[in-house]
Amino acid sequence: MPIRTRVAALAALTAAALAVGAAATAQAGAAPGGTAQKNASVQKNASAPKKAAAPRFLAASELPPHPTGWTAGPVTDGFPEQLAYCLGEGVPAYDYRHRLFHTELDTSAVQVTVVTGSAAKGKALADRLNKEIRTCAARLERLYPEIEAEGRFFGTLPVEEGATVHGLHTETSYGATDVNLLSVGRDGRTVTVVGWGQMGDFDDAPLAAFKKTAKKAVTKLY
Numbered sequence: 001m002p003i004r005t006r007v008a009a010l011a012a013l014t015a016a017a018l019a020v021g022a023a024a025t026a027q028a029g030a031a032p033g034g035t036a037q038k039n040a041s042v043q044k045n046a047s048a049p050k051k052a053a054a055p056r057f058l059a060a061s062e063l064p065p066h067p068t069g070w071t072a073g074p075v076t077d078g079f080p081e082q083l084a085y086c087l088g089e090g091v092p093a094y095d096y097r098h099r100l101f102h103t104e105l106d107t108s109a110v111q112v113t114v115v116t117g118s119a120a121k122g123k124a125l126a127d128r129l130n131k132e133i134r135t136c137a138a139r140l141e142r143l144y145p146e147i148e149a150e151g152r153f154f155g156t157l158p159v160e161e162g163a164t165v166h167g168l169h170t171e172t173s174y175g176a177t178d179v180n181l182l183s184v185g186r187d188g189r190t191v192t193v194v195g196w197g198q199m200g201d202f203d204d205a206p207l208a209a210f211k212k213t214a215k216k217a218v219t220k221l222y
Helices: 011-028 034-047 081-087 119-134 136-143 207-219
Strands: 096-102 108-115 147-157 163-172 177-187 190-199
Touching: 081 108, 081 119, 081 136, 081 190, 119 136, 119 147, 119 163, 119 177, 119 190, 136 147, 136 163, 147 177, 147 207, 163 207, 177 207, 190 207
Parallel strands: none
Antiparallel strands: 096 108, 108 190, 147 163, 163 177, 177 190
């Protein structure tokens, strides 16, 4: 369930404000109070809050090693459909951004990041996402009778406000098997999810390398 984000354009408003400020300064000239008004304007601009830096995303080289190497796509607005099988119906309406990764074979990965309104909201979102992942296998079997699914919890990682690592294996009635690793990490009000998947079972999943990737995803945010 992709969620489209909204982008506000303020360039025209900013230009108009600068033009008004310049005209006011020219009119004031050497008139009494002109210097005081200019000083007040400088102090006001100096005290204005700076825009927070956008969270950074993983690079292709920071994913678990793969024989063919990884290719990273651009950072894109919205929630990725690649995670909808577990999270699509349970994701609150935030402004998400994501990046897709692929190899020349059947292995792929995705990272999605969101900045919530506060650390408390970030914690609530991370808890919600972890719950959705923990119950994913049962929901898949209920919705798709031809699928057998098994979920596993692979522990937590000591990074910022913490990260958790999960695994999911699915097998269809016609014999197709897939394994996925997922992590949910948080740094203050910012939450990031990393997903990795390929054909195979848990024995084929690079768990140790994925944990390094999951930890890097959180430490690299800011």
